[in-house]
Amino acid sequence: MTNISTNNFFKNIVDGSNEALVFVSPNAEISNEINQYVIVYANKKAESLFANTQESIQNREIKELPKFLEFGELLNHLNSVIKSKKHEAFNFVQKVGHKNLNMHFKIESHDSGLLIGITEAKVSYVVHKESNLQEDDLKARINELEISNLFSYGVLDSYDSMVSYLRPIFDDHYVISDFRIDYINNRMDDITQEESEFIIGKTFCEYYPQNFENGVFEKLKECFYSGQNQDYIKEFFFNEQSYWLSNRAVKMNDGIILFSKDITREKKNEEQLFIQNRLLLEAEHVANIGSFRWNLGKEEIKYSENVYRMFGFEPKELDSKYDRLLAFVHPNDIDKVKDSFHQARISKTKTDLVFRIYTKSNDLKYMNTIGECYQKEGNRYMVGVIRDVTKQIEAESKLQAKNAELKRTNSDLEAFNRVASHDLQEPLRKIQMFVSRLFEEEKDSMSLRSQGYLEKVKSSSNRMRNLINNLLSYSKVDEVEEQPKRIDLNDVLISALDDLGERIDDIGAEVASDALPVVNGVQFQLEQLFANLIGNSLKYVKKETRAKIQIKSKIISRNEIPTELLSFGGNFVKLQFIDNGIGFEKKYEEKIFEIFQRLHGKNEFSGTGLGLSICKKIVQSHNGIIQAKGELDKGAEFTIYLPVLQ
Template identity: 60%
Template sequence: MKNNLADDIFRTMVDKADTAVLYTESSEPNSLNAKEYLVKYANHKAQSFFSISDDTNENQSLEVIVKYDELLIMANKVLKTEEDENFNIIVKEADSILNYHVRIRLFNKGLLFALSLIKPKFITDKESKLPLGTPQSRNRELEISNLFGIRVLDSNDSIICYLKPIFNKKGDVEDFRIDYINNRMGEIAKDDSAFIEGQTILEYYPKNSENGVLEILADCYTSGENKEYTKEFIFDKECVWLTTKAVKMNDGLILFSKDVTKEKRYEAQLFIQNRLLSEAEHVANIGSFRWNLAEDQIKYSDNVYRLFGYDPNEFDNKYDRLLTFLHPNDFEKVKSSFKEARKNKSKSDLVFRVYTKFKELRYMNTIGECYQKEGNWYMVGVIRDVTKQIEAESVLQIKNSELKRTNADLEAFNRVASHDLQEPLRKIQMFVSRLDEEEEGRLNYRSQGYLSKIKYSSDRMRNLINNLLSYSKIDEVGEQPRRVDLNDVLNNVLEDLGERINDLGAKVESVSLPVVNGIQFQLEQLFANLIGNSLKYVNEGVQPNIKIIGSIVSGDKSAVEGLLPNINYVKLQFIDNGIGFEKKYQEKIFEIFQRLHGKTEFSGTGLGLSICKKIVQSHNGTITAKGEMNKGAEFIVYLPTLL
């Protein structure tokens, strides 16, 4: 009776094992030719591996069923040496390449084959060096040691155990006794199998009542239905995940458990990574996709759906569905681009317009690259909402064209100012000068006065036009900056102003000035305007005194707005003892057409200091002013030193 039961258990276990088990015997006793061996037993896995059907399996010879010579050669070796053989073979099944671990040994009167699939992803040293069945005849209750199975059971990757139910007074299952457990469990739990056997599942692992295992197993026993579950166990402080299949057999349960801890860890890691990716996509406003090019199905990340205004998985993931979002004018472009990428497995990078769920027009940018995996071509890539960038670009484009127009306007103004405005003015001046020449002494006193007022006004207008022109010309890219010796600049300007300096009896003092990088004629204009101002705004009855001082300061120590740290500047001070100005005007005086004095008091166009400021700025410098009423003014210019 017991042996029959054991036979049944064993047959069930072996039949359902993940390992292909094939037992063969020779028709000729002690034949050394493996080809002559006939199939006596093949479990499900073996039947599918060797392509043998159930009804014929006991008649076929190895010669017929074995497709791989390597197996026959090794089997012959076993027959000859009577030593076990362990080796790996790589076989091609359908489209995949598979790696099997094969064990061949003599058993009873025949040859026993066991082939187990090695999953390359999870292979470890421990697993690959898994010992073959070490026969330990510890199995007391189930006397199956006479069966070849113990080797198979113990060498199986799975934990296999047989449980017998324990009933309470009401007749309900309240626990299970562990009748048999193979040594795989011992390896995982670091307990000896012999220690485990004989205990109940609650004695051995009390938490089985809380984690639902007892409930599932009781249900399996009562209903007779197969159950499968994955649970976490703690053995010796280490977390182990087991996937268990429970099958009712006779008055007990057979459990096949697999250690899936690594898979679970990968799963957990993957889960975290996916969450991170999903978060990142959300923040970056991007989505990602993976497209099996053979299948027309695109796997999207959740954020892709959100980019299109949908909830995750809300729309169909077929390629054709994607096309329905497109703006009609981009339809052909996208279609042909993807067609091209699919055909040539090339990189795809394109921008197109889509309508979201809420009929909003958005610009999307997809970048996809193709790669091959297990014989299939995939495109993986990202989708980015680039609406903001595109809009910003177009705003920039509009601004640029506006700027171009403004520049063109400015150029037209320059032309008008330099020629068209000057032309009639010159004629007025010409006629006035002729009138003056021809009617000299003949005009009455008042008319003579009118004439000189016309002359004065037209002179002012000419000045104004010339200054406006030079103001607008400062930015023109013409001359390249060169080394300019500021002493030369000062000398040229003093020479030009010599007559006025002499007339005023002004005193000009200066020290030796440094060399800067700049445009000489502009710097001359700067000096001329500043010194010219000092000669213009003089205190009556005081000898004009102008000091020009040059020194080097560093940008960060000068505490002047607009100067860069880490750069040295040439500091130029133009100090006079003229009429000065009120402190509240020290910013205002640089503004265009700003005049602090009445036109009649002092001549000027109101552009001189604006020109100075523009020249200094185009030299990457700064200009400031200090003044005190009737005491004097000081203008300070900072220009970057030569690097």
């Protein structure tokens, strides 16, 4: 071990360690029982920990060290390692100055002595993280490495980089065919949980076959033949996990020293950052958004790539003078833009404005920019986004035009309603009036035939009145002024049955209903809905069959709600109006709701062909849907889904 102290390389490495290292050799001269250990070597850390003078602690006896108060205990440990040749580790509290330090001791047995490693237990984690020897420093020391020096292995294990010594294997033609791993420190353990012993002695090819495909082998060969250091960063896979190692190969005697540092985390962060930047750029591109950062002091502005594209340029095609892009602003908007930025600068408020620009190819575009000022390290900045809102603005103006058109159409419709309600009804009312007077005053003097004609006039004008009224209520479904309110459908049913009472009695119909829920709606419309549906059933009865109308009601679960209603949320009721009348063919299930759609001749059944169209409109305006199901001669079934109140 005597050559240790002369070995500069070793000294440098060991001095760089954060572990206090002391190599002691036993002194058994006095008796068989060793009670004396001489310090052969102490690294810098150990010197600073134990020496209280400038004088080195080297060549002194451990016992003499003033701070080893618990010498007896330490002596026991040292003796025990000497005998057993097994490592020992233990903690004890050591008084250093006025402080109590929790020290961690490691004792290893070597040929001619014991290596004692001492760390402060509490800070060991931090120490470990920071004890990262710079590769540059290593470079200077590397030439002096005595690889056969067993002692240095222990030191190298305290590295957080992997260190290995590789010796070339030559084939019959003296060409390097592989490398043998003569040494590797225990850092590989962190990655593969393999102890150094399992790796040492293997060839490079055995240990990591891909080294021959990924260029590593070539690098090492190059290093060996040329004597030049080789640096490379490569991704390796151990246990199917990716590791990024930063490597330096250094020619050393008849082999190569390979330093490998695990930079997986840094690499991943870097990758993440890269991806995030990429994503941001992509997102800006897709969303037609650009961003900028304006250094207000330097009048310099940094645009993201997409800003250039939005203005019709290639990224970075323009310089970063802040007023460069102002040249593209529409002349009428320039003052507005300048004012707004000026305001934002002095009042430190947000700026948010829309302005027009002409792109490089002279297209007019609308831009919306939002910027905010902030201060950082004494500099004032404005950051913001620019958004191309041309499409929105165009869509808005289209919408406005459509709205105006709709208003016109609506007022046309209103005018039509007025005409229908007043101007059409007026002459009709008079016809009815005169007819009624004729019946009242002249009936006796009329022939039976004339009376018959007059009957026809009367029924025709009644039909016409019904038609006008139905048309009016159809066109008015959407424009009720009444606010929807809580409506109990049981009340609605009662008043609808009230209206139809006479007809129900006439044909002796049987009406049965479940208890009905409460909905949000317009009373008179719901009454009309019920009256129309029940009225239909009363109208289309089968001959010689007692008319039966059944009304079923059920609050349905979420998965029973028709898909077109799912967006409304809340609970729905399923109402079914089922009769045993003449029904209708299945093919009319949709058609039946169309306006003026009649399935029967006027002579068979009275009606205007508007009843079910009105029903559909009323249900729709109550956020529901109505469906029809029919079978000829078997009856009709109308199903209504309506949102219910809790």
